[in-house]
Structures are given as C-alpha cells and as structure tokens.
Amino acid sequence: MSLNIVVLAKQVPDTRNVGKDAMKEDGTINRSALPAIFNPEDLNALEQALQLKETNPGSKITILTMGPPRAAEIIREALYRGADTGIVLTDRAFAGADTLATSYALSAAIRHIKDFDIIIGGRQAIDGDTAQVGPQVAEKLGLPQVTYAEEVKIENGKATIKRRLESGVETVEAPLPLVVTVNGSATPCRPRNARLLQKYKYAVTPSEKATLAPEKAKLVETREYLNLYEWSAAEVNADPEQIGLAGSPTKVKGIVNVVFQAKESKRIAGKDDAAIEDLVKDLIANHTIG
Amino acid sequence: MANFYTDNTDLKHHLYHPLMQKIVKLKERDYTDSEKYDYAPVNYEDAMDSYEKVLEIAGEISGEIVAPNAESVDHEGPHLVDGHVVYAEGTKQNLDALVKAGLMGISLPRRYNGLNFSLVPYIMAADMVSRADASFVNIWGLQDCAETIYEFANDEQRMRYLPRVCAGETMAMDLTEPDAGSDLQAVMLKATFNEADGTWRLNGVKRFITNGDGNIALVLARSEEGSTDGRGLSMFIYDKNDGGVTVRRIENKMGIKGSPTCELVFKNAKAELCGSRRMGLIKYVMALMNGARLGIAAQSVGVSEAAYREAYNYALERRQFGKAIIEFPAVAEILSTMKAKLDASRSLLYETTRAVDMYKTYEDIARERTLTPEERTEMKYYSKIADAFTPLAKGMGSEFCNQNAYDCVQVHGGSGFMKDYACERIYRDARITSIYEGTTQLQVVAAIRHVTTGTYLNKINEYAAESYAPELKPLQDKLAAMTELYATAVHKVTETKNTNYIDFHARRLVEMAGHIVMGYLLLSDATRCSDFTKSATVYVRYGEAEVNRHYKFITEFTESDQENYKY
Numbered sequence: 039m040s041l042n043i044v045v046l047a048k049q050v051p052d053t054r055n056v057g058k059d060a061m062k063e064d065g066t067i068n069r070s071a072l073p074a075i076f077n078p079e080d081l082n083a084l085e086q087a088l089q090l091k092e093t094n095p096g097s098k099i100t101i102l103t104m105g106p107p108r109a110a111e112i113i114r115e116a117l118y119r120g121a122d123t124g125i126v127l128t129d130r131a132f133a134g135a136d137t138l139a140t141s142y143a144l145s146a147a148i149r150h151i152k153d154f155d156i157i158i159g160g161r162q163a164i165d166g167d168t169a170q171v172g173p174q175v176a177e178k179l180g181l182p183q184v185t186y187a188e189e190v191k192i193e194n195g196k197a198t199i200k201r202r203l204e205s206g207v208e209t210v211e212a213p214l215p216l217v218v219t220v221n222g223s224a225t226p227c228r229p230r231n232a233r234l235l236q237k238y239k240y241a242v243t244p245s246e247k248a249t250l251a252p253e254k255a256k257l258v259e260t261r262e263y264l265n266l267y268e269w270s271a272a273e274v275n276a277d278p279e280q281i282g283l284a285g286s287p288t289k290v291k292g293i294v295n296v297v298f299q300a301k302e303s304k305r306i307a308g309k310d311d312a313a314i315e316d317l318v319k320d321l322i323a324n325h326t327i328g
Numbered sequence: 329m330a331n332f333y334t335d336n337t338d339l340k341h342h343l344y345h346p347l348m349q350k351i352v353k354l355k356e357r358d359y360t361d362s363e364k365y366d367y368a369p370v371n372y373e374d375a376m377d378s379y380e381k382v383l384e385i386a387g388e389i390s391g392e393i394v395a396p397n398a399e400s401v402d403h404e405g406p407h408l409v410d411g412h413v414v415y416a417e418g419t420k421q422n423l424d425a426l427v428k429a430g431l432m433g434i435s436l437p438r439r440y441n442g443l444n445f446s447l448v449p450y451i452m453a454a455d456m457v458s459r460a461d462a463s464f465v466n467i468w469g470l471q472d473c474a475e476t477i478y479e480f481a482n483d484e485q486r487m488r489y490l491p492r493v494c495a496g497e498t499m500a501m502d503l504t505e506p507d508a509g510s511d512l513q514a515v516m517l518k519a520t521f522n523e524a525d526g527t528w529r530l531n532g533v534k535r536f537i538t539n540g541d542g543n544i545a546l547v548l549a550r551s552e553e554g555s556t557d558g559r560g561l562s563m564f565i566y567d568k569n570d571g572g573v574t575v576r577r578i579e580n581k582m583g584i585k586g587s588p589t590c591e592l593v594f595k596n597a598k599a600e601l602c603g604s605r606r607m608g609l610i611k612y613v614m615a616l617m618n619g620a621r622l623g624i625a626a627q628s629v630g631v632s633e634a635a636y637r638e639a640y641n642y643a644l645e646r647r648q649f650g651k652a653i654i655e656f657p658a659v660a661e662i663l664s665t666m667k668a669k670l671d672a673s674r675s676l677l678y679e680t681t682r683a684v685d686m687y688k689t690y691e692d693i694a695r696e697r698t699l700t701p702e703e704r705t706e707m708k709y710y711s712k713i714a715d716a717f718t719p720l721a722k723g724m725g726s727e728f729c730n731q732n733a734y735d736c737v738q739v740h741g742g743s744g745f746m747k748d749y750a751c752e753r754i755y756r757d758a759r760i761t762s763i764y765e766g767t768t769q770l771q772v773v774a775a776i777r778h779v780t781t782g783t784y785l786n787k788i789n790e791y792a793a794e795s796y797a798p799e800l801k802p803l804q805d806k807l808a809a810m811t812e813l814y815a816t817a818v819h820k821v822t823e824t825k826n827t828n829y830i831d832f833h834a835r836r837l838v839e840m841a842g843h844i845v846m847g848y849l850l851l852s853d854a855t856r857c858s859d860f861t862k863s864a865t866v867y868v869r870y871g872e873a874e875v876n877r878h879y880k881f882i883t884e885f886t887e888s889d890q891e892n893y894k895y
Contacts, residue, residue: 055329229389232382232430232443236367239381257370 040096041192043087044148046159046172047080047101047116049109053164054078061295076112079160081227083220086190087158088120088228094192098122100151104132104143110243113266117238118230125151125267126243131282132271137166139285141174146274148179156197157217161186169219176217183217184210188224243268330395332456333380333387336633338671339452341857342678343379348448351682352376354689355446365438379449385429386453394422394460401461401586402753411574413541413588415467422464423498426457432471433494436478440490447685448678451626455677458630459637462757463586465627467539472619473499473546477565479691480603480612485565489544497543501616502534502566502592509536510770512548512609513558517594519549528564528601530572530594538764540590541575543568546616547599548608561608564599572597583756618718620765622684625677625721628729628761631754632670635729635736638751639663643739653739662739666732668850668866673725675849676842680717686710713787716778717845723771724842726761733758769835776834780822784841785815791848797855803868807847810872813879814840820882829887836878843871 051072053060059071084101091097101116101124103109113124127147135143148157157176162169169185176183188207189200192214201208202221240254243266247258258264271281279285306317321327333339352375353359359375361368369375397418404416415423426432434450436442458465474493478486493499508514517532530549534540545566552560566573572595579589603612640663643654653659690699690707699707733755737744744751762768778784788811796804817840821833850864 052329229425229429230385231428232385232434233367234430235381235385236369236378236443239378253370261366 039094039192039195040098041090041094041155042151042153043090043097043099044151044154044157045080045084045087045099045101045116045121046144046157046175047084047103047112048077048160048163048165049074049103049105049112050077050163050165051075074108074111076115077160077163077165079162079164079220079222080112081160082222082224083158083160083218084116084119084121085225085227086187086218086220089225090156090190090192091120100124102127102144102147102151104128104135104140104147107243107245107268110246110266110268114238114241115230117241118235119228120231120234123263123266125269127269127274129271129281131276131278134283134286135281136286136288137168137170137174138287139281139283141171141178142280142285143271143274143276144171145175145178146276147269148175150269150274155214155216156190156192157181157215158187158190159217159219161219161221172217172219179217181215181217182212183219184212185219187218187220190218190220238264240264241266329388330391331384331387332390332395332459333383333452335387335391336456337859338674339383339455340380341853341860342674343383343448343452344376345448345678345682347682347686348376348446351446351448351685351689354693355444355685357693361438361444368438368444379445382431382443382445383449383452383456386426386431387456389422389425389429389431390456390460393425394457394464397422398461398464398586398753399750401463403585405585406578406588408575408578411576413539413575413578413590415588416586419464419467419586422461423467423496426468427496431468432496433474433490434471436474436490436494440478440486441494442490447622447681447688451622451677451681454623454626455630455633455674458627459633460630461586462627462631462634462754462761463584465623465630466584466587467498467542469623469627470499470501470539470542472623473501473544473616475619476501476546476563476612476616477602479615480563480607481565485600485602489565489567492544498539500537500539500542500545501620502537502540502545502547503613503616504536505533506535510767512561512613515548515550515561515609517547517549519551519562519564519599520553521551528599530564530566530597530599532594533576534590534592534594536579537590537592538587540588540592541568545573546602546612547594548613549599551601551605551608558609559606561610561613562605563602563608563612565602566597566599570598581760583753583759585756617765618684618714621718621722621771622677622681624761624765625673625680625718625725628722628725628758629670629674629677631758631761632666632673632725632729632732635732635751635754635758636663636666636670638749638754639666639732639736639739642743642749642751646741659739662735664862664866665870666735668863668870669728669732671853671860671863672846672850672867672871673721673728675853676717676721676846677725679845679849680714680721683710683713683717687714712783716775716783716787719766719771719774720838720842720845722765723762723768723775724839724846727768729758729761772835772838773831775838775841776830779818779834779837779841780830784845785811785818788814788841788844788848791845791852794848794852795855796851797858800851800854800861800864803847803851803864806868806872807844807851810840810844810847810875813875814844817879817882824887826887829890832890832893833882833885836882840875840878843874847871 051069052075062068087099099121101113101121104127107128110126159172184199186201187199188202191198197212199210202223241264362370401416401418406413406415433442434445438444454469477489519528522529547564547566550560551562574593576591576593643659646653687707687710736751737755740751847868850867853860854864
C-alpha cells in the first residue's frame with residue numbers, strides 16, 4: 039500500500055565539531071560559529087522513511103521542520119536523498135519554544151497536513167538532547183508511539199518495529215497511524231543522489247523564491263515540484279498561548295560551564311592475570327565497559 | 329566531516345578552467361536536454377554548479393566512507409567463493425554508497441540514465457576516490473569500459489548494457505593472458521561462432537584481470553581461426569548473467585589488495601560481438617587503453633595527494649630535537665618537492681582530460697550531424713594533444729606518484745616502515761601505477777613519436793606564446809631556456825636516424841618535454857591563482873635540473889657509447 043510519511047527533522051548546530059568559538063561569553067551557543075546541519079538521528083529516521091517508500095511503491099515523504107526560513111536547507115538535503123516535498127514551519131511567534139511548545143506547533147502542522155500514515159523522527163536532536171519532542175507529538179495527536187526504533191516495516195496496514203534497548207532488541211507491532219522515533223544505531227542515511235540533487239537544487243520556499251534571479255524563479259514557476267511550503271502559526275491554527283516563549287514552561291535559569299575531570303583514581307597492584315581480572319571486574323561494575 | 333572535494337581547493341581551480349565553458353556547451357549541445365530531463369542543466373552556470381555539488385557528494389563519500397574503510401579493505405581483501413569473487417566488507421560499503429549516490433555512468437548520455445557530465449568532473453571524482461583508496465578506484469573506475477560500448481557497440485547493445493552500468497553494475501576488461509601481457513597480439517582466447525544458435529562462444533584463460541568477476545566484461549578474443557596477429561582479434565561483451573566464466577584464483581598482490589585481480593577460465597561462455605570483427609585490438613583496445621591510462625593517471629594523482637598529506641601531517645606533528653621535523657630544511661624540501669610534483673601531475677592530468685573531452689565530444693556530435701570545417705580542425709587538434717599527453721600524464725604522473733610514496737615513507741622515518749601508518753599501504757599501492765595499463769617504458773614508446781614529429785614542441789611553443797603574470801617572468805625565461813635544450817637534444821638524437829638509438833634516449837627526451845609542459849601548466853595555474861606560485865617555482869627549478877641532466881647525458885653521448893648498455 040502507498041503511504042503518506044511525515045518525517046520530522048531539525049536543523050541543528052553541529053555540536054560534534056565544536057571549536058573554541060562555539061560558546062559565547064554568557065554561556066549560550068554561538069550559532070554563527072557552528073555549521074548548521076541535518077540533525078543526525080533525523081537522517082536515520084529519513085532512511086527508514088526512504089526504505090518504507092521503496093517497499094511501499096507510490097508512497098510520499100514530506101519533511102516537516104520547525105525553524106527559521108533557512109531550515110529549508112535540510113528539506114533540500116532530504117529531497118536529494120529521495121524525499122518528495124517539505125514544509126518549513128516558521129514564524130517569529132514560534133521562537134524560544136521548549137519541547138512542549140515545539141511539539142504543540144508540530145502537532146498543529148501535522149493536523150494541517152491531514153493525510154498521514156506514519157510520522158517518523160530522530161530520537162533526539164544534538165543541540166538539546168531531550169528526546170521529548172517525538173513522544174510529545176504522539177501524545178498531542180493521540181497516536182501510539184514507538185521509540186528507539188532501529189528498523190520499521192509496514193505490511194498490511196500494520197507496522198513491525200525493532201527497538202534498540204539497553205538489554206537487547208525488542209520487536210513490537212503497532213497500528214497505523216503512528217509516531218516512531220529512530221535511534222542513531224539504525225542504518226545510516228544513504229548519500230545524496232547526483233540526479234536528485236540536480237533535479238531539486240532549485241527547490242525553494244516562497245520566501246526564498248522572492249530572492250531568486252528571474253530565470254531561476256521562472257524555472258520554479260514551471261516545475262511544480264520545486265515549490266516547498268512555508269507555514270506560519272496562523273496557517274496551522276496554532277493557539278498563540280501555546281507556542282514560542284509563551285507556551286514554554288521551561289525557563290533557562292542559568293548556564294554553567296562544566297569541565298570534566300577525574301575526581302578519584304584507583305591503583306591496582308600486580309601484573310598477573312588476577313590483577314587484570316580485577317581491573318576488568320571493576321570496569322564492568324562501574325559500567326565503563328560491558 | 330572529511331570531504332575530499334571541499335578540503336582541496338586545487339580541484340575547484342582545475343574544474344573552473346576557462347576551456348570548460350566550451351566543453352560543457354558542446355557536451356550539453358547548447359543545453360537542449362533541459363527540456364527533456366528534469367536533471368539537465370539550463371546553462372553553463374547551472375551545469376558547473378551541478379558539477380561542484382555532485383563532486384561534493386563524491387568528496388564526502390571518499391572522505392567519510394571510502395578512506396576510513398581503506399585499511400580494513402587492505403587487510404581483508406576480496407576472496408573466492410565457488411568460482412566467484414566476494415568483495416571485502418568495506419569495498420561493498422564503498423560501492424553501495426557510490427551507486428546510491430548515482431555516481432555510475434557519470435559521463436554517459438542521459439538517454440542511458442547517465443549524468444552526461446564532462447570527463448573533467450568524472451576524472452576529478454576518480455582523483456578523490458584514489459586518494460581515499462587506490463584499490464577501490466579500480467572497481468568503481470572500470471565504468472570507463474562503458475565508454476567503449478557506447479562508442480563501438482550497436483544501438484540495441486547500448487540500450488541493453490549502458491543503463492545497467494548506470495544502475496551500478498560493475499565492469500571488467502579482459503585483455504591479458506599468461507602469454508599476452510604488453511604484447512596483446514599474442515592473445516589466444518578462442519571465440520567461435522556457433523551456427524546452431526547464432527551465438528559466439530569463448531574458450532580459454534585470461535590472467536591478471538582487474539575485477540574479473542564484474543557483471544559486464546569486454547573480452548579480447550581470437551575470432552579468426554588460423555590467424556596469429558592482432559588482426560585476428562575481436563572484442564566481445566560477456567554478461568555474467570549468462571555464465572560460463574569462473575574465477576580460478578585471485579592473485580595475492582603487493583598492493584591495491586582490495587581490488588580483485590583474477591585468473592579467469594572461459595568454458596564455452598556465451599558472448600556477443602562488440603563492433604566489427606578483427607577490429608578488437610587495432611581499434612577498440614586502443615580506445616579502451618587510452619581511457620584506462622587516463623584513469624591510472626588520475627589514480628596516480630590521487631595516491632600522490634594521499635602521500636603528500638600523510639607526510640605533511642606527520643612532519644607537523646613529529647617532534648625531534650625540540651621542534652617539529654617540518655622545520656628542518658631537509659624535510660621541508662622533500663615536502664615542497666612532493667607538493668610541486670603533485671601539482672604538476674594534476675595540472676597535466678586535467679589538461680589531458682580536457683583535450684580528451686573536447687575531441688570525444690566532437691566525435692559524439694559527429695554521430696548526430698556533420699561537423700563544420702572549424703569543428704573538425706579543432707577535433708583533430710585536441711585528438712592529437714590527447715594522444716600526446718595521455719602517455720605523458722600516465723607515465724610521469726605514475727612515476728611522481730611512486731616518488732611521493734617513497735618520500736612519504738622517508739618523512740615518517742622508522743615509523744613509516746611499520747604497519748601502523750597509512751604510508752606503508754600508500755607505498756605498496758603506488759607501485760602498480762607505473763606498471764599496469766602499460767609500463768612507463770611503454771608510455772614512452774607511445775609518447776616518443778610526439779617528440780620526433782614535434783607535437784610536444786609545437787604545444788610548448790603555444791604555451792610560451794601565452795601571457796603569464798609578470799612576476800612569473802623569471803620562470804618563463806627558465807622554461808624558454810629549457811625548451812632550447814630540449815630542441816637541441818631532440819635534434820641530436822633524431823639526426824642519427826637510428827631507431828635503436830632513439831629508443832635508447834626516448835625516456836630522457838619524453839621526460840624533458842614533460843617537465844617543460846608541466847612547468848608551463850603551473851605558470852598558467854599560478855597566473856590564475858597565486859596559490860600555485862610556490863609549486864610553479866619549485867617545480868620549474870626541479871624540472872630545470874632534470875632537463876639539464878638529460879641534456880648533458882644526451883649531448884655527451886655517442887652512438888658507440890650505447891655498446892655499454894647492450895646485452
């Protein structure tokens with residue numbers, strides 16, 4: 039069966055490549071010093087969506103991202119990998135949102151999309167590391183949710199999902215529609231495809247289109263698939279009280295720089311096998327290994 | 329996030345060579361494909377933007393997947409299961425990524441699902457993949473063979489095979505046999521036409537076949553019973569799906585261990601004729617080899633790049649006598665010379681690639697319409713340059729690659745001799761580049777006629793007439809002086825009219841031409857971008873010393889001196 043798949047994705051600062059300018063003096067992130075990237079686990083989610091599209095011909099993948107207008111960049115990144123279209127949920131009123139306000143806004147947008155069979159997102163974003171948005175979206179939409187997914191399959195209108203848990207792998211079944219969050223241990227996302235890149239490189243949102251040179255704007259006019267969507271709070275009928283700062287109960291009280299350092303050390307005497315065994319037992323006991 | 333395109337601005341410099349405007353326009357037939365294909369460019373800027381973006385994909389895969397896999401691929405290698413090759417795990421991942429990225433059939437026309445790219449970005453991708461893992465480029469780069477099917481097979485065969493290559497099936501060219509290596513006229517693999525079912529059948533053995541278990545192979549076989557020379561050989565297409573060929577063994581090699589080098593046994597294997605009978609060696613293999621030689625030139629440059637980077641990074645980090653070893657003049661000179669040779673061979677690689685691209689694109693256009701006299705003249709001009717520069721780029725590029733690999737180990741000192749650093753793999757991988765697809769000595773055989781007929785000198789004079797940045801004048805003067813020495817040496821050798829004597833000095837003469845050509849190319853690079861000034865200076869000085877050395881050797885040598893070199 040063909041599916042309408044919504045992939046939740048976020049453009050994030052690349053916190054994995056943090057240079058010395060990454061933090062401002064007040065302890066907040068200096069976004070201009072960090073490249074903006076496709077949140078890594080959202081790419082794992084996209085790969086699951088692409089595999090579902092392959093096994094369910096005729097399926098359509100829509101990328102939904104909330105952020106500033108430039109977040110359209112990650113929609114193009116997704117199009118180059120096989121997604122079909124995308125929506126940037128953008129509005130000054132969304133600014134300053136915590137996970138509650140974010141999930142409210144996303145769920146309002148998903149309701150506005152109307153037709154969806156499965157909503158897939160990454161487990162968490164590398165800027166906040168909360169892993170709350172996916173589950174909250176599911177709650178707000180009143181949908182079942184499966185988290186820590188490594189593999190998603192859909193047959194006969196039912197999803198079978200492998201979950202990566204601390205103790206092993208659990209396989210669960212779930213009805214559609216459904217929200218799934220995907221773990222970073224799932225299959226890495228496929229590379230951008232040369233042909234799709236050339237097809238979609240001029241895909242733009244309405245605000246980007248306004249800045250295009252006339253001949254490119256003309257190309258966008260004549261090719262429907264190059265038109266991405268940009269939705270405001272009003273367009274998705276979001277309650278102003280539940281979005282942005284107003285809708286965010288979480289307030290940042292203060293930020294402290296934490297420098298990790300070893301507080302204690304332990305010396306294990308001896309050079310024989312028994313000493314090594316003691317060391318290994320200690321390491322297992324404090325969860326350094328195993 | 330390693331990206332071998334964005335971390336190497338030299339590539340972008342070569343991509344944006346002024347001649348590209350013409351190449352792309354011809355290749356895109358004035359951008360008419362954009363009406364039929366949603367991924368075709370609408371103009372030059374659009375095409376170049378696509379080239380760059382696609383090279384970023386290739387660069388990312390090279391840096392993020394192929395390079396990190398190189399060590400495990402080198403250790404694991406391919407293995408043989410039931411007469412067929414199973415790639416190393418890393419090789420499978422590399423191939424899967426490049427196939428999914430749509431980087432197969434890069435330069436094939438769109439009607440076969442290719443990208444219809446100029447040869448320049450294709451060779452650039454090969455340059456990057458080689459830097460990541462020289463063994464892998466052999467498997468991926470054999471998509472070159474599709475060019476031969478495109479050029480010489482019939483329409484129906486093209487439609488059947490080319491989309492499969494674009495979809496990711498790999499290829500092989502089955503030429504060498506136990507008794508037919510450099511001398512392919514001795515090929516014995518037998519092709520017989522079976523009247524009963526109207527098919528050709530192949531029987532015999534092939535040896536040293538890179539990716540011998542590839543999906544689609546071009547096979548050189550003896551179709552004319554009783555013949556003994558090259559005129560009895562034809563080219564065949566073997567489809568692995570039809571069966572009949574098994575891999576008897578995979579060679580255990582010094583380097584490029586990830587690339588399966590196979591001994592193949594053909595047992596009544598069904599095959600189909602590609603092009604005309606008897607033209608196999610005379611026409612098709614020559615075309616195939618020229619493409620393959622350009623590929624090895626790219627591989628050489630990529631490996632050179634890897635060697636230079638490994639050496640440079642090590643020299644920065646390694647401290648002795650209280651400072652980084654890069655601060656010692658002896659080490660710094662090695663590194664500067666490595667970089668100069670790398671830059672020189674890369675400039676020659678892309679100069680050659682552009683010439684090949686120009687004449688091949690004209691040839692292709694000639695299949696659709698008659699060329700104008702000006703176009704025909706231009707096609708002939710570039711065809712000649714391509715013919716003259718391909719053996720130069722392969723021959724000298726692969727020698728520089730070996731020298732850089734040697735120096736890379738040297739900079740590492742004792743550590744370089746251990747298996748702990750990438751340099752030892754690079755050293756082993758580099759070694760084959762000056763051997764296969766024609767040894768350096770055979771490149772000289774192909775190049776020497778361009779010494780004797782004046783192709784190089786004419787081209788050098790064209791370069792000399794171009795304008796360069798004023799501050800490069802001293803280098804230009806040196807190159808002019810080197811050219812005089814070259815012309816004198818050529819005259820002194822050729823006036824003997826003694827072929828054996830010309831052969832004896834051939835490598836020296838070809839190298840002299842090569843140093844001058846690469847010197848001018850670097851001047852041109854430095855004129856467009858001052859980053860190349862250092863390499864231009866170092867290289868011209870190095871080339872000058874080499875040219876002087878050869879000049880002295882040749883001018884102080886007489887025909888009778890050759891007696892000391894005979895057996």
